[in-house]
Amino acid sequence: MLQRFARSSGLQRLCSGLLGSQDTVAQKSTSVVLPSCQGQGLTCLADWWVGFLHLRHNSTNAGLKVYKPTTPGLRGRIVTTREDLWAGRPYRPLTMGLRKSGGRNNQGRTTVWHRGGGSKRLYRFIDFSRRHEGEVGTVERLEYDPNRTARIALVKYPEGSAAGVKNGFTYVLAPQGVKPGDSITSGPTSAIHPGNTLPLSAMPIGQQIHNVELRPGKGGQMARSAGTSATLIARGADGYATVRLPSGEQRRVLAACRATVGALSNPQHKNRKLGKAGAARWSGRRPTTRGMAMNPVDHPHGGGRGKRKGRISQTPWGKPTKGYKTRKSRNPTDVFIHLSRHAAKKAR
Structure with a gap:
């Protein structure tokens, strides 16, 4: 029966349709090339399918993971993928245990409602100030941080670096386009490259930035969530620069304040769907x-x-x-x- 199907006209029409779809895809995108059928019948179908799986595996990841609807809770669940992140535990010297407050203040009164429970977390100490002047740091790995929506990067600096570095390592917010092995620097002479930190006076107008300081030396306070970025839109002679925030607000900031080049990682965070009420309880949100x-x-x-x-x-x-x-x-x-x-x- 299988040999009869291989010699049938239906399979030949299927292979012809696959070849036609290959031509259509090639017209839409020059970077996508599906394999051509070298044989006939089942050989043609097998060649096309192997090439399609290879293309699908090597294609650009959309950043989202959709679950199969095996249970009601997974039917609508969509989360951000973590395939390119470090699968082990965080760097221990840069972590600290967190105690849950349940929304209570130091007097035991509820000041924030609908908080409590949730999974245990380790706080990661993030370097928001980036005061390593002229030192080149190497990105060791990208990690997931349960305390924020953006990804973080473990950066290694040479021995004898400035304060805030534990054994030559520190955590920074990971912008888009930064991968393990890349180098990042800080200072007014740094290149305009994602991950580098410069004062606003040294950045070009129209540059996308994140982790923007409000006071020089205090550390970044604005544009720190997943996928967000601010834009430097003006710089005046009075020592102030105008920054357009993700909300649309235009704010005057001292030009001596620092910011990091690029938009933050995990831009698909806004498209995730929890899928079930239990996922909200994991994050510490009560009904x-x-x-x-x-x-x-x-x-x-x-x-x-x-x-x-x-x-x-x-x-x-x-x-x-x-x-x-x-x-x-x-x-x-x-x-x-x-x-x-x-x-x-x-x-x-």
Whole structure:
């Protein structure tokens, strides 16, 4: 039966269709080349399938992992892939154990609701200041960090490096395009290359940056989450540079402040789907009860017949939740905001 199928016209039409799809793909992308069929029948199909598997294995990873729907929890689960990350434990001298607070302050009062539980974590000490002037560090490996959404890189510096380095090693935020074996430097004379840290005065206008300082020497505080980057859009003679943040806000920062070149790694983090409630519990987030499901004594939205709120959306303490401004009217940092994120959103 197999030999009869190999000699059938249906298999020949299938091979012809595969060859046609090869031509179509080749027209769309010059970098994708599927193998040509050297034989006839099953030989043609086998050659094409082996080449397709090779192409699929060597193709660019989209950064997402989709699970087979073997259980209801995995049916919609999509996570970011970790194939290119270090599979072992972190560098121990740069870690510290974390104690969970459960959302309580030092008096035992709940200040952040819906927090508790979650998997155990080790905190990784990250070098946000990057004060290794003129020293060339080598990226040893890329690692997963449970305390942040971006990936981190273990960097090795030569012996006798500045403070903050444990036995010549330190952790830094890993930007896109950095891989093990690459070299990174810090200082005003460093090249404009992903992973290098320079003052804003030494960067070209329009450069994508991350880990931006607000005060010289304090360490980066802005644009530190996965896939994000800020943009240097202007630099004035008064010693200030204007940086456009991911929210759209344009903020004036001292030109002596430092930032790192490039956008941060793990840009697909925003497209992940937990798939089940247990995945949220792993990260320490507890269930949230809607106010409309409570009694009137417990929440302003509670009570009533049916699904009736009866008032504007409020917190359990009566504060409006939609459109209510919570920023101080005379905030000392207002002088540094060139364009607020709200005004930037209206201007789009």
